[in-house]
Amino acid sequence: MPIPAAQLDAVAADLTRLAAETAQTGPWGSGSFAVLARAGLLAEWIPAEDGGHGADEATLVATLTVVARNCLTTALVLSQWAAACRLISAAGPEIRRRELPALARGDRFTTVGISQLTTSRRHLGTAAVRAHRGPSGWRLEGQCPWVTGADRSDTLVTGAIDDDGKQCFFLVATSAPGVTVGPPLPMLALSGSRTAAVGLDAVRPAAVLEPPAGGVRTGGLATIALALGAAHAAVDLLTAEASGRPVLDPIAAALAAEVDSVAADLHRAAVGGIDPDGRDRLRSAATSLALRASQATLTACKGAGFIHGHPAERLVREACFFLVWSCPQAVATNVLCSLAGLPVG
Numbered sequence: 001m002p003i004p005a006a007q008l009d010a011v012a013a014d015l016t017r018l019a020a021e022t023a024q025t026g027p028w029g030s031g032s033f034a035v036l037a038r039a040g041l042l043a044e045w046i047p048a049e050d051g052g053h054g055a056d057e058a059t060l061v062a063t064l065t066v067v068a069r070n071c072l073t074t075a076l077v078l079s080q081w082a083a084a085c086r087l088i089s090a091a092g093p094e095i096r097r098r099e100l101p102a103l104a105r106g107d108r109f110t111t112v113g114i115s116q117l118t119t120s121r122r123h124l125g126t127a128a129v130r131a132h133r134g135p136s137g138w139r140l141e142g143q144c145p146w147v148t149g150a151d152r153s154d155t156l157v158t159g160a161i162d163d164d165g166k167q168c169f170f171l172v173a174t175s176a177p178g179v180t181v182g183p184p185l186p187m188l189a190l191s192g193s194r195t196a197a198v199g200l201d202a203v204r205p206a207a208v209l210e211p212p213a214g215g216v217r218t219g220g221l222a223t224i225a226l227a228l229g230a231a232h233a234a235v236d237l238l239t240a241e242a243s244g245r246p247v248l249d250p251i252a253a254a255l256a257a258e259v260d261s262v263a264a265d266l267h268r269a270a271v272g273g274i275d276p277d278g279r280d281r282l283r284s285a286a287t288s289l290a291l292r293a294s295q296a297t298l299t300a301c302k303g304a305g306f307i308h309g310h311p312a313e314r315l316v317r318e319a320c321f322f323l324v325w326s327c328p329q330a331v332a333t334n335v336l337c338s339l340a341g342l343p344v345g
């Protein structure tokens with residue numbers, strides 16, 4: 001059951017009010033993650049039998065889009081938390097009972113570090129994280145190059161390659177011996193997400209998790225929801241600029257229509273499913289829209305929008321995130337072709 005629209009509006013207003021602080025300290029320190037927990041939004045990702053509400057996919061992507069429209073830092077942290085929760089939700093009853101109710105309440109945090117299996121360091125030809133099974137159980141060795149909220153999370157869901165070359169998934173306590181959380185990376189944008197590398201030195205995992213149904217995927221509907229929310233935020237600012245400047249009206253209207261069209265496609269995909277090619281095309285469209293809408297907004301805001309601290313410059317920097325985050329090769333190729341003026345597949 002989705003939360004009432006008026007309550008979602010109140011959450012959106014709180015996230016916007018806290019956004020500047022969240023960009024600095026992250027959603028843990030600013031209180032924006034607590035806003036999500038209090039409103040029951042975290043519980044949407046947790047099955048009812050494990051202390052949540054178990055919302056449907058369309059509700060989840062709609063929630064992510066609203067959060068991203070009002071605070072992309074919070075949305076990134078939420079998306080990684082949600083990816084971890086999905087994998088924990090497929091575990092046995094003992095692990096679910098131990099982990100999920102506290103996650104639904106926002107009393108504990110979790111995150112995910114699996115890009116080494118999909119989009120990071122793949123060209124090196126060696127596994128970034130390896131799993132060995134010995135007489136005393138599993139041991140993990142290596143580095144997760146990207147973990148959002150690493151130093152604010154109690155647990156990490158990670159993926160490794162075992163001695164037979166198979167992918168396997170684990171829940172790791174970030175306080176476990178052998179876990180080293182690196183310093184938060186200073187980035188072009190979203191540094192408040194406290195994204196860092198995590199080293200694993202003979203780490204004994206807290207639990208073995210089932211591999212995701214259908215294999216580990218990247219560029220899923222959550223990433224499209226975040227790009228759509230970012231585009232929406234840019235169109236909101238452009239529409240405000242357009243008031244009293246008729247030359248901007250058709251630009252804001254065209255981009256708003258494109259936002260509506262991507263939102264409708266995303267809703268259809270969440271309700272009825274989408275094949276991998278269609279998903280990559282939709283992600284490419286959402287990425288392109290976020291980039292173009294933010295740059296149109298900066299153009300409308302002129303030099304004032306170029307000054308550090310103006311929302312337009314932040315939106316332009318944040319939109320670049322979609323060029324690199326959870327970006328499958330097909331999407332990267334589409335973006336590169338479009339930038340080079342070549343036909344997009």
Ligand SMILES: Cc1cc2nc3c(=O)[nH]c(=O)nc-3n(C[C@H](O)[C@H](O)[C@H](O)COP(=O)(O)OP(=O)(O)OC[C@H]3O[C@@H](n4cnc5c(N)ncnc54)[C@H](O)[C@@H]3O)c2cc1C
Nearest residue numbers: 080112113114115119120121123146147148195324325326
């Ligand atoms: C802000 C942010 C937060 C993120 N949070 C998470 C998270 O919480 N969890 C998670 O799992 N992931 C996360 N990611 C990871 C993300 O999804 C991608 O995996 C990541 O952006 C891939 O970039 P990379 O530099 O690791 O890629 P790599 O492929 O490792 O590229 C690194 C460098 O290697 C070189 N290179 C790349 N490909 C080739 C090639 N074919 N041949 C030769 N050289 C090559 C290039 O010089 C490149 O700069 C996050 C990313 C960002 C930006």
